[in-house]
Every structure is written in C-alpha cells, then in structure tokens.
Amino acid sequence: MSRALPVLTVVAAILALWYAAAVWMNATWTRDQAERAGVELSVSDILTDTMAQERPVLPAPHQVVTELWNTTARKKVTSKRSLVFHGWITLSATLLGFAIGTGAGILLAIGIVHNRAMDMSVMPWAIASQTIPILAIAPMIIVVLNSLGIQGLVPKAIISAYLSFFPVVVGMVKGLRSPDAMQLDLMRTYNASGRESFWKLRLPSSMPYLFTSLKIGIAASLVGAIVGELPTGAIRGLGARMLTGSYYGQTIQIWSALFAAAILAACLVGIVGVLQRVTLKRMGMDQ
Amino acid sequence: MTQTPVIQAQNLDLTFQTNDGPIHALKGVDLEIGKGEFVSFIGPSGCGKTTFLRVIAALEHPTGGTITVNGMTPDEARQKRAYGYVFQAAGLYPWRTIAGNIKLPLEIMGFSRAEQEERVKNVLQLVDLEGFGGKFPWQLSGGMQQRASIARALAFDADILLMDEPFGALDEIVRDHLNEQLLALWARTEKTIGFVTHSIPEAVYLSTKIVVMSPRPGRITDVIDSPLPRERPLDIRDTPEFLEVAHRVREGLRAGHAYD
C-alpha cells in the first residue's frame, strides 16, 4: 500500500494533465467547426467535443483505451485490424532479432575477452555502430537485403539485432571478466586450459551481467523491429500501424499502437526478469 | 628428514617492477622443506610470504636463484599435480554444491565419474563434512566453507598442500578447532604442508618448522625446528616448550623489524 500510493498519485497526475492537454489542444478544431457552422459553444460543449473527436490532435486517454480494447479483445486475431495480429508480426521480428543480437553479442564478447587483437579492435566499432542513428541505417539495410531477394521478417530482425547486440557485448565482456584474480589463480593451480576456465568459471560468473543486458537488449530489439517497419511502407506490424495512422491522421490508431508497443515491451522485459530471478536463484547467485 | 627435499630454494630473488620502482618481494631466500614437514611462514605484512608460496605454486616466477619442487621446476610440478592450494577466502563457486566444488579440479584433471564420487566421499570425511556434499556454499558457515575448500585442494591427492592464511578471516574459536583438525588431517595423510599465518600461537602449534620473515627486502631471518612432538593436544600451548618456541619466534620478528 505504501508503495502503491505514490505510484497511483503519479498516474492520476499524468491522466489529469493528459485530459487537460487534450481539451486545450483539440479545442481549436472544435471552435473552427463551430465558427464555420455559426454556432455558439458553451464550455461543456467544448469539453464534450474535445473528448470525442474522430481525429483529435491528442486523443483522450479513454479513447485510446477504447481503441485498444476494440482492436484486441473484440477483433479476430487474424483480422488486419487486430492489434494482436500486428503485435505478433512485430513480436516475431523482435524475437528473431533478439536471438541474433544476443548470439552475436555473446560471440563478440567471447572474442574480445580471449583475443587481444579483438579486444583492441572490436569495441570501438561496436560503439561507433551505436552512434549512427538507426533511422539512417534501417532503410539501407532494407534496400540492400531487398536487392538480394530477402524481404519480410529477416530485414526487420536484422535491424532489431543491430540495436540489441550492443548491450549484450558490453554486459558479457564485463561478466566474463568478473572472476577475481584469486578465482583465476585457482584455475591455474589446476593447470586448467582457457577453454576449461571459460566453461567452468567465466561463463557461469557472467550470468548476472548477461541477464541485465538481456533486459535492455529485448527492449532495444522491439524498438528495432518497429523502426524496421517504418521505411518499408509495411502494412503489417505495430510500426506499420503507426505509419498508416500518421498518413491518414488517425491519431487514436497511432496512440493505441504506441501503447500496445509499450505494453509489449513491459511484458518482454518482465519475462526476462522472471527468467533472471529463477536462473540466478537456482545458481545460488541471487544476492 | 635426510631424503631429498620436497621443496628446495637457493638464493631465490623476486623483484616486482612497478610504477613506483622495483619492489624486492624476496631476496636471497634459502630454504629446504623435507617430506612430511609442516612449515609455517610468519612475518609482518609485505614480507613476501604469499609471494614465496606463489613461487612454489608457479603462480609467480623468480627473477633470480633456483627453486625445485619434488626435484622439478614449479611449472613441471604443477603439471604433475604436485600441490593443492588453499587461498585465504574459500572461493567456492556459488553455483555448485559442495560436492560439485570438490569435483571441479577432478573434472579438469580428467578423473572418471566413479572416481570423482569416490574421492569426494573420502575428502569430505577427511575434513569432517560428511553429509554436506549436496549443500550449497551459502548454506554453510565460514569455517565449514574453508574446510570444503581444503577438501577441494586435497581431492586430487597432491602430496604438498600450500595454504595462504586459510583461517585468517575466521574467529578465534573456529580457528582453534580447525587447527586441531588440520593437525589430525596432516597426521593421517602425511602430506607436506606450507602454511602462511600472522599468528605466533598458530604457527608454533601447527609446525615442525617455523620460517620467520621480514620485509623490505623480503627475506628469511630465522628458521626454527620445533622441539614439540608431532602429537599435539590443544593444551600443549601452555607448556614451557611451547612458550619457549613462541618466544624465539617473537624475538625473530622483532630482530627483523630492527632493520626499519
């Protein structure tokens, strides 16, 4: 209860601000319409109208919630208007991209930790890769892959992987280097090879770091998948919903797609968090 | 003890090159350790006790002089699994059970599954931890964890046991108990033990030979062969012989300090 109260207060404040902003921002259109029709408007008329426009500048919260409800629970999941359908399209690209990004990130980290040349050369490139705006890179990836005949899921997954490999590299390098000098010396007293030290010491030690990175990585993957849907003029996926929404001024559709993406991100991060807790607890590393 | 020494150091030097200039961690160290001896290294911080143990274990390499372990270089001796090393912290892997931790060196050294089980059982008995094989480290007290780490060092049956302040982090009562157990274990296994400590009573109680060291440069100032019998109940610490040895160790430490 003591924790719920501040959270609820903040949520209530945001909702209040949101409603106020919706009234203020949508009122212009309401007044214009009324002027054209030559009608006088009372305050309550303005309030009612700004809450229920079809294409508001800023949809009111309940409009977004209603749209979310209508396009999830009340549509068949195979329908083109179902957010579950679009969500799944984005989710599948996210998961594939996350798998590729995590795999690549772990492999790069292993290389960096075990090979001096890679240690010196890979990290600067990895950092440079993240300083290039993804919006600039995404269309190029799509175009290049398209010319190779690769379309649909894979290009989006690659953009998604491009964003998610970086936190995994950083976290894994730190994790694989986390065993202290004493633990490494212990392995040396057994005459252990690099491979044995890796499997028996470095890899298990890196697990807490890996999971922290995975939480960031999966959220980044989702962003990547959505961004990957924007430049293709795709008609399926949450990114496509945002894009078509903006073509036709369907602000309610944009906002509901936005919230669907946020909810999806929260669920994905939550799932990774649960896996983290279960795994580390089983490994006795959950301090 | 007239057989060939297990460890023989002659005029051993080790200088660390640091940004603040060279540090003479060991200088002109001569020492022979015979089979089955229990040798304690005592001296103030920084006198090179850890460094000497690490040289024996081939974790550091001397910059001068010679050292042999079982008649070989330390590196060769390690490949022949000549020693088990116990660090100050137990350093058990939290993700492995006690039995799993003891199996770690056995897996690396390629013992068969059946032999691993057999050895785990034996060493757990040796350190008085029977029935704790399935527990995780966090379920054990500090003293029990340190015993498990000794079991891990014993598991592959090296005939030298190197221990660097293994009980330094434990309280006095636990320490007394572990000292007693260590002596019993030494008597049963006839291993050669190199033991670093800060404590004069601990050194005198455990050792057949006490090596007193002093710092800057790290060197040996006295080697005392203990007149105490190998059989040692805890109350031997109140006998005149014990106190006399302790007195000589203290004198040796004081003499080392006079150089400062």
Ligand SMILES: Nc1ncnc2c1ncn2[C@@H]1O[C@H](COP(=O)(O)OP(=O)(O)O)[C@@H](O)[C@H]1O
């Ligand atoms: N890897 C190292 N690099 C530089 N100096 C070191 C290193 N290891 C130990 N020393 C120095 O060597 C000296 C002896 O250290 P050590 O053997 O750990 O002493 P002790 O164990 O007796 O306290 C100290 O002055 C210490 O700072």
Ligand SMILES: [Mg+2]
């Ligand atoms: Mg030391």
